[in-house]
Amino acid sequence: xxxxxxxxxxxxxxxxxxxxxxxxxxxxxxxxxxxxxxxxxxxxxxxxxxxxxxxxxxxxxxxxxxxxxxxxxxxxxxxxxxxxxxxxxxxxxxxxxxxxxxxxxxxxxxxxxxxxxxxxxxxxxxxxxxxxxxxxxxxxxxxxxxxxxxxxxxxxxxxxxxxxxxxxxxxxxxxxxxxxxxxxxxxxxxxxxxxxxxxxxxxxxxxxxxxxxxxxxxxxxxxxxxxxxxxxxxxxxxxxxxxxxxxxxxxxxxxxxxxxxxxxxxxxxxxxxxxxxxxxxxxxxxxxxxxxxxxxxxxxxxxxxxxxxxxxxxxxxxxxxxxxxxxxxxxxxxxxxxxxxxxxxxxxxxxxxxxxxxxxxxxxxxxxxxxxxxxxxxxxxxxxxxxxxxxxxxxxxxxxxxxxxxxxxxxxxxxxxxxxxxxxxxxxxxxxxxxxxxxxxxxxxxxxxxxxxxxxxxxxxxxxxxxxxxxxxxxxxxxxxxxxxxxxxxxxxxxxxxxxxxxxxxxxxxxxxxxxxxxxxxxxxxxxxxxxxxxxxxxxxxxxxxxxxxxxxxxxxxxxxxxxxxxxxxxxxxxxxxxxxxxxxxxxxxxxxxxxxxxxxxxxxxxxxxxxxxxxxxxxxxxxxxxxxxxxxxxxxxxx
Amino acid sequence: xxxxxxxxxxxxxxxxxxxxxxxxxxxxxxxxxxxxxxxxxxxxxxxxxxxxxxxxxxxxxxxxxxxxxxxxxxxxxxxxxxxxxxxxxxxxxxxxxxxxxxxxxxxxxxxxxxxxxxxxxxxxxxxxxxxxxxxxxxxxxxxxxxxxxxxxxxxxxxxxxxxxxxxxxxxxxxxxxxxxxxxxxxxxxxxxxxxxxxxxxxxxxxxxxxxxxxxxxxxxxxxxxxxxxxxxxxxxxxxxxxxxxxxxxxxxxxxxxxxxxxxxxxxxxxxxxxxxxxxxxx
Ligand code: HEM
Ligand SMILES: [Cu+2]
Ligand SMILES: [Cu+2]
Numbered sequence: 055x056x057x058x059x060x061x062x063x064x065x066x067x068x069x070x071x072x073x074x075x076x077x078x079x080x081x082x083x084x085x086x087x088x089x090x091x092x093x094x095x096x097x098x099x100x101x102x103x104x105x106x107x108x109x110x111x112x113x114x115x116x117x118x119x120x121x122x123x124x125x126x127x128x129x130x131x132x133x134x135x136x137x138x139x140x141x142x143x144x145x146x147x148x149x150x151x152x153x154x155x156x157x158x159x160x161x162x163x164x165x166x167x168x169x170x171x172x173x174x175x176x177x178x179x180x181x182x183x184x185x186x187x188x189x190x191x192x193x194x195x196x197x198x199x200x201x202x203x204x205x206x207x208x209x210x211x212x213x214x215x216x217x218x219x220x221x222x223x224x225x226x227x228x229x230x231x232x233x234x235x236x237x238x239x240x241x242x243x244x245x246x247x248x249x250x251x252x253x254x255x256x257x258x259x260x261x262x263x264x265x266x267x268x269x270x271x272x273x274x275x276x277x278x279x280x281x282x283x284x285x286x287x288x289x290x291x292x293x294x295x296x297x298x299x300x301x302x303x304x305x306x307x308x309x310x311x312x313x314x315x316x317x318x319x320x321x322x323x324x325x326x327x328x329x330x331x332x333x334x335x336x337x338x339x340x341x342x343x344x345x346x347x348x349x350x351x352x353x354x355x356x357x358x359x360x361x362x363x364x365x366x367x368x369x370x371x372x373x374x375x376x377x378x379x380x381x382x383x384x385x386x387x388x389x390x391x392x393x394x395x396x397x398x399x400x401x402x403x404x405x406x407x408x409x410x411x412x413x414x415x416x417x418x419x420x421x422x423x424x425x426x427x428x429x430x431x432x433x434x435x436x437x438x439x440x441x442x443x444x445x446x447x448x449x450x451x452x453x454x455x456x457x458x459x460x461x462x463x464x465x466x467x468x469x470x471x472x473x474x475x476x477x478x479x480x481x482x483x484x485x486x487x488x489x490x491x492x493x494x495x496x497x498x499x500x501x502x503x504x505x506x507x508x509x510x511x512x513x514x515x516x517x518x519x520x521x522x523x524x525x526x527x528x529x530x531x532x533x534x535x536x537x538x539x540x541x542x543x544x545x546x547x548x549x550x551x552x553x554x555x556x557x558x559x560x561x562x563x564x565x566x567x568x569x570x571x572x573x574x575x576x577x578x579x580x581x582x583x584x585x586x587x588x589x590x591x592x593x594x595x596x597x598x599x600x601x602x603x604x605x606x607x608x609x610x611x612x613x614x615x616x617x618x619x620x621x622x623x624x625x626x627x628x629x630x631x632x633x634x635x636x637x638x639x640x641x642x643x644x645x646x647x648x649x650x651x652x653x654x655x656x657x658x659x660x661x662x663x664x665x666x667x668x669x670x671x672x673x674x675x676x677x678x679x680x681x682x683x684x685x686x687x688x689x690x691x692x693x694x
Numbered sequence: 695x696x697x698x699x700x701x702x703x704x705x706x707x708x709x710x711x712x713x714x715x716x717x718x719x720x721x722x723x724x725x726x727x728x729x730x731x732x733x734x735x736x737x738x739x740x741x742x743x744x745x746x747x748x749x750x751x752x753x754x755x756x757x758x759x760x761x762x763x764x765x766x767x768x769x770x771x772x773x774x775x776x777x778x779x780x781x782x783x784x785x786x787x788x789x790x791x792x793x794x795x796x797x798x799x800x801x802x803x804x805x806x807x808x809x810x811x812x813x814x815x816x817x818x819x820x821x822x823x824x825x826x827x828x829x830x831x832x833x834x835x836x837x838x839x840x841x842x843x844x845x846x847x848x849x850x851x852x853x854x855x856x857x858x859x860x861x862x863x864x865x866x867x868x869x870x871x872x873x874x875x876x877x878x879x880x881x882x883x884x885x886x887x888x889x890x891x892x893x894x895x896x897x898x899x900x901x902x903x904x905x906x907x908x909x910x911x912x913x914x915x916x917x918x919x920x921x922x923x924x925x926x927x928x929x930x931x932x933x934x935x936x937x938x939x940x941x942x943x944x945x946x947x948x949x950x951x952x953x954x955x956x957x958x959x960x961x962x963x964x965x966x967x968x969x970x971x972x973x974x975x976x
Pocket of ligand 2: 132
């Protein structure tokens with residue numbers, strides 16, 4: 055990190071700055087030459103950027119180092135996994151609504167070790183809960199939030215040609231398939247896939263079949279993929295911003311991804327060590343997490359481990375991980391809301407600091423997942439207070455989003471609809487978080503469907519709607535064509551309504567005491583009144599699942615027949631809209647980019663139009679030195 | 695929403711429901727405040743011909759206010775909740791027990807142990823645990839010989855302070871009494887005290903709330919809350935059976951560790967090998 059900040063905001067040092075930019079240009083060129091030399095080592099094709107590329111198919115589409123291709127790869131693999139995970143969820147829902155009745159359609163296709171006469175066996179149900187959550191978290195939301203948006207947005211929005219380490223970037227994607235294969239391989243093993251929950255608490259995860267060991271290995275790889283991505287993002291954001299772009303000239307998406315990357319690089323290694331130790335217990339029969347006196351395969355265990363230790367290390371990562379899954383989308387939604395209400399983000403710096411606070415506080419709240427775990431209740435007090443404090447930055451962000459809509463000129467395009475869907479569901483998820491954060495109120499609802507409702511309000515309602523918003527918003531940039539607006543609206547309204555019908559009643563189940571991860575609620579008398587609700591939820595969930603097909607068809611259809619996109623179809627301000635749609639092969643931009651102002655100068659009085667892009671140099675002279683004048687103005691008003 | 699709670703029968707449950715209601719009304723208030731504002735903005739500031747959006751980057755005073763207000767509100771809620779939390783779960787706040795019972799989770803059933811006629815739990819040694827002796831009771835300890843053990847269904851008196859010594863035989867389980875608003879994970883190798891009382895006789899369900907394997911859903915226990923008299927009668931019946939079986943070991947039926955009858959020299963010491971939660975200091 056040799057870079058002296060290119061803030062350029064030190065107004066008046068114009069000359070120095072020019073020199074500095076030249077230096078950066080030089081350095082960029084040097085990087086390019088190096089990368090080319092690197093490519094050259096692998097194949098002998100020419101690499102003149104002004105000519106058509108002659109890269110082999112494999113280099114171009116499979117083992118590509120181009121961030122745009124890698125983004126598409128993350129998108130494709132995550133969409134496939136979205137349907138795999140969704141299918142698993144529907145199996146779960148069927149069993150909960152109609153316990154003991156054979157699965158329709160696929161019931162008789164499944165192996166006898168999973169179903170009897172088409173009826174889901176309890177063990178298979180546990181595998182489905184575990185795999186549904188693992189797939190959704192590790193192979194859908196994290197790859198989309200971090201892998202897809204990181205690769206799509208960071209280089210384009212900071213106006214550079216690629217990531218700092220393109221090879222590392224490629225490697226980060228290619229760790230996902232082996233990771234997924236390991237996690238899923240259990241289905242073909244004795245004892246089936248992992249069935250100890252996505253939280254994989256020992257001793258259960260140690261005393262169960264080999265699928266659990268493979269799960270540990272797979273998630274370890276997935277974590278490695280995140281770490282590689284995260285480090286790359288940090289270096290890229292710090293070193294590769296376009297000339298003139300200070301940290302506070304970055305769009306909030308980049309800020310969010312940057313903070314996420316910091317969380318990843320601090321948190322994921324802890325998960326990795328936790329999993330490594332778990333692997334020792336599973337594979338070498340050590341006893342880090344297996345206590346003395348535990349009965350295990352009819353033998354009494356004589357080690358002296360601590361099951362709760364696993365949970366501490368696991369949540370030390372996994373609480374920040376929930377923000378890893380959400381923060382990038384908070385950024386995306388901010389960009390979308392600003393663009394479609396034609397207003398500068400309300401309180402840009404407050405937004406950045408709130409995200410920083412969420413990131414920082416996120417590391418001292420993990421114990422709120424363990425209030426009932428048997429950790430010393432004294433710690434419960436501490437974690438309750440820190441958790442309640444972390445709701446504050448979330449509130450700040452919500453207020454600032456409202457402030458952004460205030461006195462705007464709001465357009466209800468599909469990305470905006472999805473962003474508003476994000477906002478409303480995130481509010482519900484944040485509020486249910488308050489119940490659980492208050493430790494004594496958590497006693498009852500812990501490990502019930504109330505938690506399931508919370509998770510889905512923040513991860514489906516929050517993250518996934520945010521992801522949809524981003525997909526609709528940047529699709530024209532990435533693929534050069536628009537998605538169909540009408541089908542987009544249908545997709546949004548169908549998803550939003552069915553989402554709420556599916557997940558809101560789960561709060562009620564939770565208050566009724568309905569435990570999560572049980573395969574047959576009819577065992578309990580006190581749950582009898584809720585069976586109708588379970589059926590209702592299942593019907594809504596099936597609808598919700600099918601509604602996602604609209605998205606897939608819209609994507610496929612639009613790739614081929616969508617309306618051609620112009621450079622800046624939403625008339626937005628950040629740098630990705632300065633390059634052609636889609637961006638040019640290697641290098642993205644077809645001209646030298648210089649940044650003159652912040653990313654959200656909508657409806658600025660300096661121009662007749664209602665937007666003023668970051669790269670636009672104003673020709674008429676409102677002041678002696680237009681660049682610095684606007685710069686300070688924008689800077690000051692952001693500070694205000 | 696609150697009416698979906700199962701009936702509450704414990705004094706701590708009353709306080710729990712009260713706190714839950716406070717948070718509920720608070721959250722419903724915030725929910726409507728935010729959403730009404732949102733809908734209002736969406737309608738009022740929808741795109742209109744000739745109206746340009748307002749160019750404004752925000753205001754520090756506003757930011758400060760809407761940071762401070764939720765902080766105060768939430769911190770207040772946190773400190774308010776803590777009072778109940780300390781009384782519910784702190785191990786040094788566990789009240790003096792009228793009745794003590796040890797509860798163990800095992801895939802997929804619950805085991806209970808009462809001290810027996812001598813009023814003393816027999817000593818346990820973890821390494822002695824086996825599927826015949828899930829409590830790991832030391833056969834050398836006379837205090838253990840009369841311990842009353844049972845599975846799945848257990849009985850307790852109402853209007854008494856009950857302390858459960860909770861642990862697990864194998865994996866994690868969670869001791870969940872919905873009608874008492876009680877939940878506590880059962881951790882192998884760790885003994886955790888859970889206390890409650892009850893003001894209404896009846897049969898209540900005990901659920902396992904922590905995933906413990908494929909049979910987790912079926913790990914259902916029952917708690918019969920009896921009036922004091924009925925409880926004493928029930929207990930006396932059990933004691934008589936135990937004492938009888940200790941005298942005639944060949945016919946030992948109920949207790950599972952009848953080794954050697956005769957030496958009734960209970961010295962009253964209770965040695966529990968498992969460290970308690972407080973000692974472990976997690
Ligand atoms: C206002 C902010 C939030 C607060 C106060 C909060 C609080 C909590 C608490 C206390 C729990 C543990 C509940 C229990 O197991 O008994 C929990 C669980 C969870 N939260 Fe949040 N949360 C908040 C926001 C979020 C966000 C933004 C996300 C994700 C994007 C999230 C994802 C989750 C997940 C996935 C779990 C469940 C993990 C599991 O046990 O499987 N939460 N939350
Ligand atoms: Cu958390
Ligand atoms: Cu269980």
